[in-house]
Amino acid sequence: MQNCLVTGGAGFIGSHLCKSLLDDGYKIICLDNLITGNKQNIEGLLSNSNFEFIEADIVQPIRYSLDAIRYVFHLASPASPIDYQNLPEETLLVNSQGTVNILNLAKNTKAKVLIASTSEIYGDPEKHPQKETYWGNANSFGPRSCYDESKRFAEATTYVFLNKYGIDARIIRIFNTYGPNMQKDDGRVVSNFINWALHGETIKIDGDGSQTRSFCYVTDLVEGIKKAMFVESTKGEVFNLGNPEEYKISDLATKIVDLTNSKSQVIYSGTFRPDDPMQRCPDISKARDFLNWEPKVKLTDGLMRTIDFYRS
Numbered sequence: 001m002q003n004c005l006v007t008g009g010a011g012f013i014g015s016h017l018c019k020s021l022l023d024d025g026y027k028i029i030c031l032d033n034l035i036t037g038n039k040q041n042i043e044g045l046l047s048n049s050n051f052e053f054i055e056a057d058i059v060q061p062i063r064y065s066l067d068a069i070r071y072v073f074h075l076a077s078p079a080s081p082i083d084y085q086n087l088p089e090e091t092l093l094v095n096s097q098g099t100v101n102i103l104n105l106a107k108n109t110k111a112k113v114l115i116a117s118t119s120e121i122y123g124d125p126e127k128h129p130q131k132e133t134y135w136g137n138a139n140s141f142g143p144r145s146c147y148d149e150s151k152r153f154a155e156a157t158t159y160v161f162l163n164k165y166g167i168d169a170r171i172i173r174i175f176n177t178y179g180p181n182m183q184k185d186d187g188r189v190v191s192n193f194i195n196w197a198l199h200g201e202t203i204k205i206d207g208d209g210s211q212t213r214s215f216c217y218v219t220d221l222v223e224g225i226k227k228a229m230f231v232e233s234t235k236g237e238v239f240n241l242g243n244p245e246e247y248k249i250s251d252l253a254t255k256i257v258d259l260t261n262s263k264s265q266v267i268y269s270g271t272f273r274p275d276d277p278m279q280r281c282p283d284i285s286k287a288r289d290f291l292n293w294e295p296k297v298k299l300t301d302g303l304m305r306t307i308d309f310y311r312s
């Protein structure tokens with residue numbers, strides 16, 4: 001079968017994507033500098049002769065032969081707000097120079113390429129739910145801008161390469177995704193709440209907990225990623241991929257406390273994080289119609305699987 005390159009393949013989403021592509025019979029090169037990923041995520045794949053791991057930084061010039069690559073999934077980038085705020089320059093560079101390197105690779109090899117963007121390009125949205133045609137409300141000069149603006153740069157660069165060089169590219173805007181292989185200390189809301197609940201520690205909610213997110217289980221997302229790459233005629237398209245069921249952060253906390261039978265108390269800081277999006281929910285009608293894709297895993301089931309992973 002054809003060769004796939006997955007950048008960020010040792011990360012949370014990338015490791016699930018690598019496993020799923022291997023199960024489908026593809027040969028994988030997983031490229032990762034492990035800055036926020038973990039080799040443990042791909043431990044079970046390393047013995048597979050169709051899987052190769054290259055520890056490298058995609059911001060640097062590509063020095064290894066990738067001529068046989070047919071499909072490139074560009075997922076490399078810190079994704080947790082705690083991670084990208086601790087690694088702001090690395091985040092800017094992987095989404096700018098790293099994406100340019102990947103698009104040049106696609107141009108030179110004629111490989112199909114998928115660029116992982118994010119719901120963060122919508123900033124703190126004034127339109128709800130968010131459609132792909134919405135331009136967003138993002139702050140270019142603040143704590144989240146290293147991520148939001150570099151992802152917007154990645155999208156703009158993809159647009160230029162599509163139109164100037166005719167490369168076969170598509171963009172996915174991923175909304176909050178969760179599941180096994182999320183680093184326990186990555187600071188994202190699902191990992192924090194589950195860890196605190198399992199240890200009986202206080203669950204700390206920012207603001208008054210009224211801000212919303214929509215949580216997609218990782219296996220659903222991976223199906224969407226594969227469809228965005230492999231379904232016919234996706235060249236030049238942008239797809240929202242996420243779960244359209246929307247929850248207040250306070251309701252997520254209650255749910256996790258219930259599912260873990262925890263005695264944790266829940267406290268509210270009263271202060272929102274700077275530039276925190278208050279409402280986030282994808283409109284996935286385009287992915288439904290074009291890709292025949294929608295999430296299947298209910299939040300309760302996905303959380304139980306994630307809780308089991310963190311327990312073990």
Ligand code: NAD
Nearest residue numbers: 008010011012013033034035036037058076077079176177
């Ligand atoms: P993650 O941090 O678990 O994985 C990212 C991987 O990229 C890590 O393994 C990291 O080591 C690697 N990486 C970072 N910089 C690199 C570089 N310069 N060279 C090589 N590898 C590098 O994050 P994730 O949640 O798996 O996110 C994967 C992608 O999906 C990211 O592009 C992210 O922006 C996007 N995304 C994720 C979510 C989510 O909810 N998880 C939401 C929106 C967008």
Ligand code: UDP
Nearest residue numbers: 081187188189192204205206211249273276
């Ligand atoms: N959040 C929280 N407590 C935490 C972690 C996150 O209240 O321990 C809130 C955070 O302020 C935000 C939402 O949960 O409103 C989602 O945060 P996360 O860091 O998971 O990702 P984001 O969707 O902001 O990128």
